[in-house]
Amino acid sequence: MHSLVFIKQVPDAAQVRVDYETGTLIREGVPAIINPFDTHAIEAAVQIKDKFGGSVSVLCMGPPMADEALKKALAMGADNVFLLSDRVFAGSDTLATSYALWAGAQKVIQEVGPVDIFWAGKQAIDGDTAQTGPGIATRFDVPLVTYAVEIKEVDPQARKIKIVRLLEGGTETVEVPMPCLITTEETLNHIRFAPLPYLIKAARTPVVLLNSSNTTIDASQCGLKNSPTKVKKAFTPPKRERGEMIEGSLDEIVNTVYAKIEPMLKQLGKV
Amino acid sequence: MIKQDITQYKNVWVFIEHNEGKIERVSLELLSKGAELAKDLGCEVCAFTVGDKVEQFAKEVGEYGAKKFYIIENPVLKEYRTEPWRDAIVYLIDKYKPEVALIGATTLGRDLAGTVATKLSAGLTADTTALDIDPSNKNLLMTRPTFGGNLMATIFCPDNRPQMSTVRPGVFKAVKNPTKPEIIKEKYDITEDKIVKKIIEKVQTGEEKVNLSFYEVIVAGGKGMGKKENLKLLEDLANVLGGTWAVSRKVVQAGWAPQSRQVGQTGQTVHPKIYIAAGISGAVQHVAGMKSSDIIIAINTDPEAPIFEVATYGIVGDCLQVLPKMTEMFKQKLVK
Amino acid sequence: MRKKDFDVVIVGAGPAGLAAGYVLAKAKVNVAIIERGTFPGSKNVMGGIFYRKALDDLMPDFYKEAPLERHIIEQKLWLISEDSVFSTGIRSEKFNKEPYNCFSVFRAKFDKWFAQKVQEAGALIINETVVKDPIVENGKVVGVRTDRPDGDLYCDCVIAADGVNSFLAKSLGLREKITPNKVAIAVKEIIGLPENVINDRFGVSNDSEGVTIEITGPYFEGMETMAFIYTNKNSVSIGVGTIIEDIIEHKVNPNDLIEKFKTHPSIAPLIAGGETKEYLAHMIPEGGYYAVPKLYTDGFMVTGDAAMLVNSVHREGSNLAIESGKLAARTYLEAREKGDFSAKSLSAYQTKMEESFVLKDLKMYRNLPHLLEEKRYLLTKYPQLIIDSMYNIYNVDGVSKPDKIKAIKERLKKDFGYWNLAKDMFTLWRKLG
Ligand SMILES: Cc1cc2nc3c(=O)[nH]c(=O)nc-3n(C[C@H](O)[C@H](O)[C@H](O)COP(=O)(O)OP(=O)(O)OC[C@H]3O[C@@H](n4cnc5c(N)ncnc54)[C@H](O)[C@@H]3O)c2cc1C
Ligand SMILES: Cc1cc2nc3c(=O)[nH]c(=O)nc-3n(C[C@H](O)[C@H](O)[C@H](O)COP(=O)(O)OP(=O)(O)OC[C@H]3O[C@@H](n4cnc5c(N)ncnc54)[C@H](O)[C@@H]3O)c2cc1C
Numbered sequence A: 001m002h003s004l005v006f007i008k009q010v011p012d013a014a015q016v017r018v019d020y021e022t023g024t025l026i027r028e029g030v031p032a033i034i035n036p037f038d039t040h041a042i043e044a045a046v047q048i049k050d051k052f053g054g055s056v057s058v059l060c061m062g063p064p065m066a067d068e069a070l071k072k073a074l075a076m077g078a079d080n081v082f083l084l085s086d087r088v089f090a091g092s093d094t095l096a097t098s099y100a101l102w103a104g105a106q107k108v109i110q111e112v113g114p115v116d117i118f119w120a121g122k123q124a125i126d127g128d129t130a131q132t133g134p135g136i137a138t139r140f141d142v143p144l145v146t147y148a149v150e151i152k153e154v155d156p157q158a159r160k161i162k163i164v165r166l167l168e169g170g171t172e173t174v175e176v177p178m179p180c181l182i183t184t185e186e187t188l189n190h191i192r193f194a195p196l197p198y199l200i201k202a203a204r205t206p207v208v209l210l211n212s213s214n215t216t217i218d219a220s221q222c223g224l225k226n227s228p229t230k231v232k233k234a235f236t237p238p239k240r241e242r243g244e245m246i247e248g249s250l251d252e253i254v255n256t257v258y259a260k261i262e263p264m265l266k267q268l269g270k271v
Numbered sequence B: 001m002i003k004q005d006i007t008q009y010k011n012v013w014v015f016i017e018h019n020e021g022k023i024e025r026v027s028l029e030l031l032s033k034g035a036e037l038a039k040d041l042g043c044e045v046c047a048f049t050v051g052d053k054v055e056q057f058a059k060e061v062g063e064y065g066a067k068k069f070y071i072i073e074n075p076v077l078k079e080y081r082t083e084p085w086r087d088a089i090v091y092l093i094d095k096y097k098p099e100v101a102l103i104g105a106t107t108l109g110r111d112l113a114g115t116v117a118t119k120l121s122a123g124l125t126a127d128t129t130a131l132d133i134d135p136s137n138k139n140l141l142m143t144r145p146t147f148g149g150n151l152m153a154t155i156f157c158p159d160n161r162p163q164m165s166t167v168r169p170g171v172f173k174a175v176k177n178p179t180k181p182e183i184i185k186e187k188y189d190i191t192e193d194k195i196v197k198k199i200i201e202k203v204q205t206g207e208e209k210v211n212l213s214f215y216e217v218i219v220a221g222g223k224g225m226g227k228k229e230n231l232k233l234l235e236d237l238a239n240v241l242g243g244t245w246a247v248s249r250k251v252v253q254a255g256w257a258p259q260s261r262q263v264g265q266t267g268q269t270v271h272p273k274i275y276i277a278a279g280i281s282g283a284v285q286h287v288a289g290m291k292s293s294d295i296i297i298a299i300n301t302d303p304e305a306p307i308f309e310v311a312t313y314g315i316v317g318d319c320l321q322v323l324p325k326m327t328e329m330f331k332q333k334l335v336k
Numbered sequence C: 001m002r003k004k005d006f007d008v009v010i011v012g013a014g015p016a017g018l019a020a021g022y023v024l025a026k027a028k029v030n031v032a033i034i035e036r037g038t039f040p041g042s043k044n045v046m047g048g049i050f051y052r053k054a055l056d057d058l059m060p061d062f063y064k065e066a067p068l069e070r071h072i073i074e075q076k077l078w079l080i081s082e083d084s085v086f087s088t089g090i091r092s093e094k095f096n097k098e099p100y101n102c103f104s105v106f107r108a109k110f111d112k113w114f115a116q117k118v119q120e121a122g123a124l125i126i127n128e129t130v131v132k133d134p135i136v137e138n139g140k141v142v143g144v145r146t147d148r149p150d151g152d153l154y155c156d157c158v159i160a161a162d163g164v165n166s167f168l169a170k171s172l173g174l175r176e177k178i179t180p181n182k183v184a185i186a187v188k189e190i191i192g193l194p195e196n197v198i199n200d201r202f203g204v205s206n207d208s209e210g211v212t213i214e215i216t217g218p219y220f221e222g223m224e225t226m227a228f229i230y231t232n233k234n235s236v237s238i239g240v241g242t243i244i245e246d247i248i249e250h251k252v253n254p255n256d257l258i259e260k261f262k263t264h265p266s267i268a269p270l271i272a273g274g275e276t277k278e279y280l281a282h283m284i285p286e287g288g289y290y291a292v293p294k295l296y297t298d299g300f301m302v303t304g305d306a307a308m309l310v311n312s313v314h315r316e317g318s319n320l321a322i323e324s325g326k327l328a329a330r331t332y333l334e335a336r337e338k339g340d341f342s343a344k345s346l347s348a349y350q351t352k353m354e355e356s357f358v359l360k361d362l363k364m365y366r367n368l369p370h371l372l373e374e375k376r377y378l379l380t381k382y383p384q385l386i387i388d389s390m391y392n393i394y395n396v397d398g399v400s401k402p403d404k405i406k407a408i409k410e411r412l413k414k415d416f417g418y419w420n421l422a423k424d425m426f427t428l429w430r431k432l433g
C-alpha cells in the first residue's frame, strides 16, 4: 500500500493576531505548523502502512521553510517527503494549487511507485477553502471521499476501502476502489506519540526538492497570473470591543441581562 | 489558463440542494440573493439540480423567484455521490453557460463545488458571506472569511466563467417572490455499473442533525459546565429562548456532546442574534466561530477569561447557578 | 552484546550541546542530539548577548552569516535608585570593527541556525523528545532513556547539555539540589520599537550598532538583582534577574519587579511607545565557582548551564557553554583513541576546563556570591552613597565643594563607620583579587 499525503504548512492560528490599524495579520514570530487536519491524514496513512505494509509519501507545496513540516511528517512515520517549491507557484488559487500538486505528484509516483490512497486534510486553517482535496481527486480522476471520520475496512486484495464520512446530519459509509482520495476530519484518529526509531530515521531522511524544472509542471497553469480567482482586497473584520460587565446579586444580574436583551428578543418576536 | 469568450455566459444559477425529498434552506436563501444579483446584471436567476425525482421542486423554487429550473433526472442520481452528480452538473453548465453559479457551503455543497469547478477550470470562491456586483465591470465580488475569521478577503474572477462560489448558510434571507419557472429537463445517461462509489449505509441520528447556523439564539457551554449531565442546563435555557445549544471542542473531546454541536474553527461558524457562552474560556479557535454574533453574553468564574474580550455583556459567576436562574426568570417573562 | 545506537548522545540542543555536536560531527563521530523542544531554540524565545570568540574558534567568521541583531559598540553599567542613575561604561570604535566583540541575538533564530550547521556537519538532531533517565550499567553510563516508545539509546558516552535544571547531572549525583540562593529567576520581555527610534534613543548611527545596559542598585531594595536592556534591530530586550532566595524573602512577584522597573524615570523613556511582543521567565545559575559540580563520571560529561557555568558578574553564559561543549567533545575524541570512556579517562575534561577561561573566570569571582549573600547592604548602601554623592557634587546649590565633600565623609562615618568601610573594601578586594 502506497499512500501519498498532501500537507500544507500554515501559521498557528492560535498565535496570529490582527493589526487593526493596517487591517492585516501579524504573522511575525508566529510559528508555522502542519495544518492540523493534515496531521490526521498522515497518521491514518501511517496506521495503514503499519497494518498492511507499504510506504507513506508526503508532498507539500510551499516556501523553502516548509521543509520543517515535512521533517515533522517524517517523524510521524512518513517514508519519503517532497517539497514542491518554486516562485512560479506563488499566488496560486485552489485551481492552480491542485494542478501543481497533481503534477508534482506525478514525480512522486515516478520515484516511489503508483499510489493506492491519496490523502488531504479536510481544510487548511489559513486559506479555509476545503477545495484543494476535491480538486486533486478530480485531476487524478479518482473517487473522492471527503470528511472521513473512520477508515472502516481496507481490502488490499480486492483493492477496496470502506470509509465512514460525516454528513450534515449524520454519517454515511461508502465503499470505493483504490486509488481514491480521502480528506480527513480531526476525529479520524488520535495522533500517536511516535516511537524513537521513527525520529531517528526522520533525522536521516532528506527532503526531496521539486520545482518547475525537475518536474513536468507547466508553469502557464500556476501562480497568481494563471489563477482564475484573484484577491481584490483583504481587510480585518471590525474589532469587537470589550463590553459591559454586569454586576450585582444573582437576581440583579439576570434581571439586568434581561433588560439589555429585551429589545432584541422583541425584534425576534419572542416577547 | 485557457482563454474563454466570457460574453457567451449569462444568468445567475443557484444549485438546489436536496435531501430525502426536501430542499435545503440555503438554496432558497441563494435564490433570493441570486435574484438581487440578476437584477444588477440585467439577467435572470435560475435554479438547477440533479437527482432521481426533482421536478417536484419546481413549485418551491418558483416561490422563491427562479425563472427557469434546469434539471437532470436519473434513478442512479437518487442519493448524492460526488462523481455522477458532478458529471451531470458539468454537463448542464457546459451546455447553458451561466455567468454565476452559487452553491450552499454545506458539507455536500463544498464537496461538490470543488470538483465541479476543477472539471470546468472555473474559479471558485469558498464559503462566501457577502456577494455584490462591481458596478464598473459587472464582476461578482465575493467576500469571505479566512484565517478562522480573522481576515476577510474580497475575491473576484475577472476572466473566467462561470464565477462560482459556495455561500455560507444563514447569511442571506429567503424571501418569497413567486414566479412560475420554466422547466428545462436534460437527459444525462449514466448507469449504476459505471459508478464505482457505493453507499453502504447512512446513519441519520435525529440528535446529530443540527445545523447551528439556523438558530437565532445559541446557548453554548464549555468545559466549565463541569460534567455531561449539566449540559441539560444549556438545553433548558435554549428551549425557553427558542434557540439551540452548542459546545466548545473540549466538551466534544470529553465525550459529553457530539461534534455536530461544536462551535469554532474546526466546528461550525455561527452568527446568531444572541450567543450565550457559559464556562467557555474564549480560545481563539472558539471565538473564530462565534464572534460575529450580534450579542454575546459570557458567563465565567474567571474575570480574566479571554471570552470577556469579545462579550457584549460579561457576568463573572458560576454558570451552574446563572443558567438555571436565567431559565427560571426568562420563562416568566417570555411566556406572556 | 547490546546494541550501540550512537557513539555519543548529547542531551539538549542549546549552545553547549550544539558546540559539542559540531566538534564531534566534524570528526566523523556518530552523534545524536536529543532536544525536548519542537526545534533547537524553541524554548529560548528571547534575546541575549552572544560573545563571538568561543564560537569563532570552531566556525571561523560565523558571524558573517548567522542571524544576529546588532553588534555591541557600547556597554554601560547603571546604578539606579528611585529617582537617579549613576552611569559608567565603555564605548569604543574598536567594538565597531570586525570581527566584533559581541552581538545581540534572538536565541530562537540563532540556535536554529546553529543547529542547521551542526546537522550539515553530520550530527542527528532529534526534537520533541525528552530524556528521562541515564541508563547505567555496572556503574557506567551507557545510554539514555527517552519518553518515546522504543526510546532507549545506547552509546559510548553521554554529554549532558540539558540546561540549568539538568536532570541528568542531578540523577547521577553529580549535582546537588539547587538551593534558592544559587539560582536567579530572570523575567524578560521583548519590546518592539522602530529601528530609527532605537538608534536615536540609544545614540547609535544605524541598525547594526547596538548598546547594552546592565543595571543594579538600591532601586531593587536590597535584593540581589541584575537588570538589563539590550538593543535588537527593531526591539529591545529588557529583563530583571533576581536571586530566588531574595524573591522568597521579600515576598515579591518577579513579574511585579519588571513592571516596576519599566516605570523607572530613566528606563520608561527608552521603551516608551513600544509594544511587548514576547515574555519569558527562565532560571540562571548564579552560584558561581563553588556551585560547579564535578564535570564527569564513567561514560558521562556535563557542560554549560547544566554544570552551572555562568559568569553572573559579566552576564556571560552562552560562551562558557560553547567552550565547555567544545572541550567535552575534544575529551571524547581523545578517549576514543584510547578506547577508554571511564571516569579516569574523561577526567581530562575537568583538567581542560580548569585551564580554560571558563573556570579561571569563575574562580576569580568565586567568593562573590557568598559575600553578597552575607552582606546584602553592599548592593544598597554603597550604590546609594555613590548616587547621592554624585548628585551632591553636581548639584549647584551654593554649598562649596569642600563642604560637600565634608558632608559625604560625615555620612560615610555615620552610616558605615570608617572601620567597617575599610573592612568591606578589604574583603571585596581580597575576594575579587
Ligand atoms: C485571503 C485569501 C483568500 C483566498 N480565497 C480563495 C478562494 O476563495 N478560492 C480559491 O480558489 N483560492 C483562494 N485562495 C487561495 C488559496 O488559499 C490557495 O490556493 C491555497 O494554496 C490552497 O487553499 P486552502 O489554503 O484553502 O487549502 P484547502 O483547500 O482548505 O486545503 C485542503 C487540503 O489540501 C491540501 N493542501 C492545500 N494546500 C496545499 C499545499 N500548498 N501543499 C500540499 N497540500 C496542500 C492539504 O491536505 C489541505 O489540508 C485565497 C487565498 C487567500 C490568501
Ligand atoms: C487546531 C485547533 C482547532 C480547534 N478548534 C476548536 C473549535 O472549533 N472549537 C472550540 O471550541 N475549540 C477549538 N479548539 C480548542 C481551543 O483551543 C480550546 O482548547 C477550547 O475552545 C477550550 O474549551 P473550553 O473553553 O470549553 O475549555 P477551557 O479552556 O478549559 O475553559 C473552561 C472555562 O470555564 C470556566 N469555568 C470553570 N468552571 C466554571 C463555572 N462553574 N462557571 C463558569 N465558568 C467556569 C473557566 O474559568 C474557563 O475559562 C481548537 C484547538 C486547536 C489547536
Ligand SMILES: Cc1cc2nc3c(=O)[nH]c(=O)nc-3n(C[C@H](O)[C@H](O)[C@H](O)COP(=O)(O)OP(=O)(O)OC[C@H]3O[C@@H](n4cnc5c(N)ncnc54)[C@H](O)[C@@H]3O)c2cc1C
Pocket: C011, C012, C013, C014, C015, C016, C017, C034, C035, C036, C037, C040, C041, C043, C044, C047, C048, C049, C050, C051, C129, C130, C131, C132, C161, C162, C163, C164, C167, C186, C187, C188, C239, C282, C283, C284, C303, C304, C305, C306, C309, C310, C315, C316, C317, C318, C319, C321
Ligand atoms: C534571561 C537570561 C538572559 C541571559 N543573557 C545572556 C547573555 O546575554 N549572554 C550570555 O552569554 N548568556 C546569557 N544567559 C545565559 C545563557 O542563556 C545560558 O548560559 C546558555 O543558554 C547555556 O547554554 P546551554 O546549552 O548549557 O543550555 P540551554 O541553552 O538552556 O539549553 C539546554 C537545552 O536542553 C534542552 N533540554 C533540557 N532538558 C532536556 C531533556 N531532559 N531532554 C531533552 N532536552 C532537554 C532544553 O530544551 C534546551 O534546549 C542568559 C540567561 C537567561 C535566563
